[in-house]
Amino acid sequence: MTEALPYDVDLTNCDREPIHLLGRVQGFGCLVAISSDWIIQHASENCATVLGIDLAAGTGTRLQDHLPPETLMRLRGRMQALAYGNDSVRIFGLDATGDGQPFDVSLHQSGRSFVLEFERKMALDDRDDLAQVHPLIARIRSGKGVQGMAQEAARGLRALSGFSRVKVYQFAADGSGTVIAESRDPAQDSYLNLRFPAADIPAQARELYRRSLLRLIGDVDDPGSAVVPYSNPEGQPLDLSLAVTRAVSPIHIEYLKNMGVGASMSVSILHRGKLWGLFACHHHAPLYIDYERRTAVELFAQLFSYELIQAENDAERAALVTAQGSHDRLMARLSSGEGLAASFDALADELAGVIAHDGFALYVDGQYFSRGKAPTEHEFLGLARFLNTAATSRIFATDCIVARYPGAETFRDRASGVLALPISRTPRDFIVLFRSEIAQQVAWAGNPGKTFETGPHGPRLTPRKSFEIWREVVKDHSAPWTEADLRSAESLRVTLLEVVLKLTDAANEERMRAQEQQELLIAELNHRVRNILSLIRGLVSQSRDGAEDVASFTGRLDGRIQSLARAHDQLTRKEWTPASLKALVGVEMGAYLDGAAGRLDVQGPDVLLVPDAFSTFALVIHELVTNSAKYGALSVPAGRVLLGIVPQPDGALVLEWIEQGGPAVRPPKRRGFGTTIIEKSIPFDLQGEARLQFLVTGIEARFMIPARYVMPAPADSVAVAPPDLQIVPAEVRAGAVLVVEDTIIIAMDAADILSDLGATTVDTASGVAEAMRLLDRARYDFVLLDVNLGRETSRPIAERLAAEGVPFALATGYGDSPEVREHYPPAPILQKPFTADMVKRVMAEALAPR
Template sequence: MTQRPLPADTKVDLTNCDREPIHILGNVQGYGCLISTSADLMVNHVSSNCETLLGFDPEAAIGRRMPDLLPEQTVHDLRTKLQISASGSGVARLFGYDVLKTGTLFDISIHISGSSFVFEFEPKAEPRGRDDLSMVQPLIARVRRGETILEAAREAARGLKALSGFDRVMVYRFADDGSGEVIAETCSTGMEPYLGLRYPASDIPQQARALYLRSPLRLIADVNAPVAPILPAESASGEPLDLSLAVTRAVSLIHLEYLRNMGVAASMSVSIIKDGALWGLFACHHRSAHYIDYERRTAIELFAQFFSYELSGLIEARAHADEIAARELHDRLMVRLSSGGDLVDSFDTIAEELGQIVRSDGVAVYSGGKIRMRGATPTGEEFRGLARFLNTAPTGTVYATNNILARYPAAETFGDRAAGLLAVPISRTPRDYIIFFRKEIARSVRWAGNPEKPVEVGPNGIRLTPRKSFDAWNEVVRGTSEPWSDRERRAAEALRVSLIEIVLKLADEANLERQTAAEKQEVLIAELNHRVRNILNLIQGLVSQSKDGASDVASYTSVLDGRIQALARAHDQLTSTDWSACSLRDLIRLEADAYAGTPTGRVEITGDAPLLVPEAFSTLTLVVHELVTNSAKYGALSEPTGQVLIDLRIEEDGTLAIGWTERGGPPVQAPKRRGFGTTIIERTIPFELKGKIETRFKVSGFEADILVPARFVSAADEDTETDTAPAQADDAPVAQLSGNVLVLEDNMVIGLDASDILADAGAEDVRLAASAEEALRLLEEVEVTFAVLDVNLGGHTSLPVAEHLRSKGVPFVLATGYGDVASVLESYPEAPVVKKPFTAESLMREAARAMERD
C-alpha cells in the first residue's frame, strides 16, 4: 500500500495520524472474512479471503444474492439475527454456527453500516463446550473487593489476564490533557514493566478515541500477518465501506509499526467508558501471535462493561462521601459563623476546617477588599494583583491551575511560595474569594519515549513511523504544583455553594440588624426628644414650684438643689444596676422624690418588696416615670393635699400585681390627645413584657392596675432595699480656699457655676480651662492651690492634668457625670469624686477631703 511522500517542509508529529481514515482502510485481518450486502441481500463487498474460509470466488460473488453463496438455512438464520441489529442494539452475535453445513463452526458478527448489512465470519478455533460468560462474574467479584480505583484496577488487570491469556494487561487512564498513564499492570515473568509510564495524547489519535467509544474491543491477532483487501475498494457511488463496527477490521500500518517497535506481536484494546466518555483502556500485549475467538472476546467485552459499572460506583461512592463531608463542613461553618462577623474576621476559626477539605500549603480569604492569609501565600500587594486576574475568570465557577505562571506572568514574584491555586468564588459583585495555594513541586514524569519528538518521517509518506524506543524518558517538571484532583475540585465547588449561602445569610442578618438598629434609633430619638422636653419641663416646674414655702433665696436654692440631686440619683439607678435585679420600691421612691419632692406620706408604698430583672426594670422605669410625671403635672401630686397609694403584690404564680391609686388631686378627665407618654404607659408593658395594664380616669383620681409576668420578678429580702432618701449633709468640714484655683470643665455653664462656688469659698482668682492642653499651659503660668477637674472632656480626659497636679502635691477633686465611677477612674490618681449635678455643699465637702488628704 504505497503513499505519496511527505513534503519536506511538513511539521512532523503524530497528530498527522489524526488525518488517517482508520475506519475505511479497506482491509480485514486474516482470522476472519466479510460479506456486505444491500437490504435485499445483494452482495456489494466481500473480503478477498472468502474463498479460503467460505469456499466461493470473491470476484464472482459481487453482484449476486447471498442465498446463491450460502445454504438456505444459514441465510434464514442470519436474516433472523439481522433483525436484532436492525432493532438498534448495534451488533448481533452467533457463536459456534455451522455456516456451510459441513460441520465447520464459525463465530459470526452482524451489524448495519450505512445502507449495507455486514456479516463477518471467524472459524471457531476451539471446541464447543466452554462457558466463557460464566467466568465473568467471579472475576468481577474480585474487582469489587477493591476500595479504591487503583485497587480495583489492579484486580481487573489480573482478571483480564486470566480471561484473555495475554502476556501483559495494563489499565490505562486518560488525563484531562489527553495524555495517558498506566495505573495498573500485570505481566509475565521477564517483561519490562510499564507501570507509571506516561504516553502523550498524540499516541492515540482523535479518530481512534472516537472508534473506542463506538466499538469497545479491538483485537490484533498478529501484527505480521497479511491482511485481506475489501473487494471492490469503493461502491458504485464511489464510497469505501465503513468498517467502524467491524470486528475483523485491519489497523493502520503506523500502529503496526508502533507495536513492532515495542516488541509486541499481538494486542487487544478494550474501552473503559464512564458516563458516555472514554475514561481509559485495557491495553493487552503478547510477545507472539495470539488469537482469541469471538465468543471469548464477547465475555471480555462484558467484563469491561462490568468493570466500568464498578468504577462508576467507586467514583460515585467517593463523590457521595465528599458530599456528606461538604454538608458536615457546611453545618460546622454555619454554627461557627452564626454568632456574626464576616469571613475575614472569622478566618482563624474556619481555616482549620478548610484544611480538612482541600489540602494546601497556604490559604487566603479576600472579602470586601480585606485580606487574611495563612501559610505559603503571596504578599498582600501581590495578592491584590492576583485578585484582579481572577476577576477575569468566568463567574460562579471554581478556578484551578497547577501552574499560575503559565496563566499569570506576574506570579513570577511569588513563585517560590505559590505555584498552583484553587480559587473558590464566594460572591459575584464584588468578587470575593477563598484561595488555596500549593508550592512548587519538582516532579519527574516518566514518559514512554521523549514526548517532544515522538516520531520521525519514515518510508510511509504522510503516514509517519512512530518512535522506535520505549525506554522510559524522564522529564523534570518545574514551576508547577501538585495537580488539583477531581475530588478536590468537587469539594471546592461544594465549599463555594456553602460559603455563598453563609455569606448571603450573614448579609441578610447584617441587613436585618441594620434595619432593627435603624428602627430602634428612631424610637430612641423620639424617646430622647420626649424625655428632653420632659426634663426641661421638669426643671421649669422645679424652679417655679420650689418657691412655695421659701422664705429667702438660700432656702429656695437648698430646696431646688435637693430636688435636682434626687433626679440625678434616679438617673444613676438606671445606668448603674450591673445588670442585677433592682428594687421596684427604690425606683418609685427615687422618681417620686425627683418629680414631686413631697413630704413623707404623699406617696405610700404597701405590700411586697419585689426585685425586677434588668429588662423589666428598664421597662417599668419608663412607666413609673410617666405615671409620676403625669401625677405631678396633672394628678394628685400637683395638689398639696394629693396622695398616691401604690400596692405591690407577688401572686402565688409569681406574677407581680401593681395597684396605682391617686386621691386628693384635681378632678381627672381622660386625655383628649394620646401623647407619647400615654403610649408608654398603656403599651410598653403589653408589648415588651407580654403583661397587662388597665387605666381608669375617675373623677376622684387616676387609677391603674399592672400585671408583670413572673419570669421578670423575684422577691427581695428585707435587707435588700436601699435608703433612697435625699442625701443629707454629713459632719465633714467645709473647705476654705485661698490663692489661685483651677476649674477644668468643657461645659461653660457648669464651669461658671463651679467658679462662683469656689469664689464664694475664698478663692482669690479662679482660672477656667476647657481642655487638658489649656489647663497645662495655665499651670505653667501660675501656681494654684486647688483644682476641680471634669473627667470627660469630649473626646479626651483630664488624666494628664491630674497626674501633673499629683506630682506637684496640689489637691484636686474629680467631677463626673458617670454612674459607675470606679470603672471610669481606675487609671486616675486617687482623689475625692463629686458627682454631677453637684451643689456648693457637695463640692466643698469633697474639696475639704482633698485638702485634708494632701
C-alpha cells in the first residue's frame, strides 16, 4: 500500500523545488564564489578539471594565491561594472591561468558573494557571431504578423545556434504556452501548435527566465559537479539564480529525456519587462555552445523582442487609423442631424471594420435594433437590466456572459461574449457587440489536468511519459476581447457621448484638403500618362516612316520601346536615382549585338546620368548601335566602335562615337526617324548639343550633355557587367534540392528561391563534411554549390556529383572565371548576387538533357 502523503500532490508541486539552490554546476564550466576581500567561499569540485587548479580545496584562502596577478587585475577591472547596475559581466578569451589557454568568464553578485564562472574556450577560429545577428533580424522584419516573424526567428536562431529543433513558445494569460513557430530537422517530430500546461514551467523557473535570459543544458546525462561547501557558516546555500553553469533539476532532466532530448537551450523573450515567451532549442545529442556565441544568441533574442514591440506598435497605429477613420465617418453622418436609430446600418458597418463580432445590437430610447447573432428583444431587456448594474460610464466586456449573468442561458447558442458600450446616462442606452461560442480544440502536449504519479524524485510530479494529444473543449466562451478592442470601444463610447457638431467644420475642412491633394495627384498622374502615350504615339508614327513591311516596322518599334524599357528598369532598380552610363551602353550591346560587345571600346571614366537624361540617351545609343549593326562598322567582323567619355571642366559631358573598319559610308538621301532621334533628342530634351557626320571612313557623332544632368560616379565604383538578358524558362522543376553555402543569409535566401520555384524539399549544408553526409542519406535532383566554403572549397562535392550524375550549378562571386572552369567539373555558373530568374536559368541549363 502506498503511504498517504501529508499534502495533495498535483501540478503545482514543481513550484516547491528549489532549482536555484541545487548546489551543483554543469560540467562545461566551473564556479568559484569569493567574498568582497577575495577570499574563496565556495568552489565547484571540477575546478581542477576545467581550470587545472583545485580551488575546491582552497576554500578559506585568497584567490590571489591561486591565479596570476594579471588575471586578478583583469577580473577586478571588469568587476567594477557590477557597481553600476549590471546583472553580470562577461570576459571572452581570458588567459586565466597564465598557460595560454583562453577562458570565457562570467561574473555576477549573489548576495554578499561574487560568483566567477570559467568555461574553457574550445574554438579558436576567427568567426564573428555578433555579425550574423543583424542580417537574421532583418529577415524577421519580412515576416507577416507575429507568427510570421516568429517563424523567421526560429529559422534564424536554428542557423545561428546549430540546434536541431528551435520552437517559439508563447505564453497565454493562464500561464500555459503554445508553440507558434518551429524550425526542425525533418527527422524530428513536430510540436507546432501544441499547447503545454502552465505547470510545465513552474513559477520560480519563469522568474529565473525573466532575470537570466539564456539557459544552456549541454548534456542531459551530465552528472554535474558539486559546489563545496554547500552552505556558508550561517547555514545558507549559495544562490545560483544567475549562474550560467547552474545544474539542472532532476525533474527537468527526466522531462527532457521523455522528449528524446540530449541537449537544450532556453532563451527568454521579454515584452515590456514581462516574460512573453521562450525560444526552446533542443538537440538529439549533447551540444555545447560557447559563451561568446550564447551572447550573440541573447542579443538575437533581445532584438527580436524589440521587433515584436515595433510590430505591436505598428498594429496599434493601424488600428488607431482605422478607428479614427470610422470615427470621422460616423461624426460626419451624426452631425448632419440623423439620430443613432436612423444611422443603425452605417454604425453596424463601421464597427464591423474596427472590432470583430458576430452580432450587433443598439438599444436607444427604448427601441431595440439587432443584426447577426444576437439575443431577441425580450432576451436583451433582461441583459440590459443586468448591464444597468455595472459601473457607470465604463464599457463592460466578458468572454463568458453566462458566468456573470445566468439569464444568458437562453441565448447561449448565439452569444457567449459581450462588449457593451453605455452611450447615455439615465436611462442608459447601449451599443452591444456579441461573439458566439468558440469551441476551442486545444491540442495539449499531454493531459493538462493530470495529477500525481509516483516517480524517482520523491513526492513531486514526474513528467509525462508520453506526449499524447489531449483535447480540451472550452465551452460557453467566445474569443477574448483584446486590449485593442477595448481601446477602440472606449474611444467610440466617448465619441458618441460628446457634442460633436462643433467639430463638423474642421472635419469638412480636412476632407476638402484631402480632396484637393487627391485632385492634384490625379492631375499629375494624367500629365505623366499623357506624356508616355504621346511618346509611344510618336514612336509608332515615326517608326512607320521608311518601313518596307510590317515585320520591319514592328522590329523597329519593338527595339525602341525595349530600349526605353531597359533604361527604365535600370533606373527603377536604383529607385529612380542617377544610373551608370557604361551600364546603359553595356545593356544595349548585350541585348542587340550578341558576340560583338568586345568590338566596342569605351574610353574614359564612368559617369552617372540623372533619370531624364538617362532615358533620352537610351534612345540615342539604341539608334547608334542598331544603325551600326545594320549598316555601319558593327555590320562586318573587322569593324569596331570607339566611344569616348570626356568630362568637361564645367561639369558638362562630351560623348564621342567613332566607327572604324566598316563599309564605306554614304550620307542618307533623307533623314529617317532614327537619325532624327540621334540629332535632335539631346538638343531638344536636354538643351545640349549633337553633331552627326557621315564620313567615308565611318559615322562620327559628338554629343554634349549639360552639367545639370551629369554626376561623377563614386571613386570606388566598378563598372558592372550588363545583366543577363537571356530568355527566362517558362517553368523548371526539381523535387529534392541541396544548397551548399557557408553564409547563413545567402543559404536561406537561396532556399526560399528554390522553394518558390517548386522544389519539394530544400536542405542546406555549410561545409563539405555536412554536405557529404546529406548526399549519403538522400538522392537530390539538383544541387546549388558555393565555390568557396570558408577555409575549404566545394571541389570534392562537385567531383562526387559529377561522378554520380547529379545535376548541379556553381555559385560564385567571381563570375565565370577561368580558375573555376579549370578546377571544377563542367557546370553552369551562377554569379552572386543572384536573382530568382538567374537561378531558374542555371537550373534549366543543369537539368537539360546532355
